[in-house]
Amino acid sequence: MAGLAGRMSTVFKSKISRMLDKSEDPGETLDYGYQKQVELLQNVKKGIADVVTSKKRLQMQSTKLEQQVVKLDTQARQAMSQGREDLARAALERKTVAQTELQSLDTQINELESQQEQLSANEKKLRTKIETFRTKKEVIKAQYSAAEAQVKISEAANGVGEEMADLGLAIQRAEDKTENMRARAGAVEELEAAGTFDDITQLGAGQDDIDRELAQMGTGSQVDDELAKMKAELGSGGGETPQLEQGQKEGA
């Protein structure tokens, strides 16, 4: 049992001991302990809020990637309809890479989501424990002699301290996780910007040749469409049409 009981103990005990500054007066120790708990609860809240912020940032990245997938899909269709199979293929290749990235990102976001729920549930539990401690400390002050009180104080404070240390650890892990995800996303972005993955992973913002060519094709066919529409209108329209046509051209 020695091994099992010792696991994780260093991590927890060092955190717990920092919470209790033992004073000669049990009443003081108790009040300090409670004050410290309330203070640390604020850190816990802030920690959870940070995890939520990181998660939101990742969700934004995911949305951006989703748009990229839709865009690449559209480009592929456009290219195909223009008989440019080579461009369609390139766009579809990029789309596949974006989809793979998106899937792994979404998996991680889901994981964070459930972690966040667990953190919030545990925060609620911690708040209850601190509240219990507050009630208990008045009872201890009123009912026990100084020597007895010290023992009771340690028990109660360690109980709260353990909960707090656990939650702190969980928040730390969640933060590390989002940090890793961000670092990875950042690294991929940098490589893309540098053009390292020219062929398949460059999902950048329309600066490369394929994007330009696709964009030109897009404008080209748009012009064709408008021309076709105008021709149709001219065919069936009355005497006012030439002026309207001129106005549209200037606006475009």
Added chain:
Amino acid sequence: MIVRIAGEGQFRLPDEDAERLNELDNRAVAAVDSGDEAGFRELWREMLDLVKTDGQDLDGDDLAESDVILPPRDISFAEAKAEFTGEGLIPD
């Protein structure tokens, strides 16, 4: 016996389960020692299942300390190597 699973709360476990948990823990240590990650994962899952199935979830009104603290569920094998050693990190 009160067992905490890091990140998941405290559970009051019947005494007869303590022996079983300790046995699983010893085997987990052996698996980690021999670099058997799959074996460790299986034992680790069994340990968590045992605590969650047989244990009674303690609520926030209880200020009891845990007798045993188990690492977080998503522990990596590298972390397990540091945690699951013969004597724990520091023998009590």
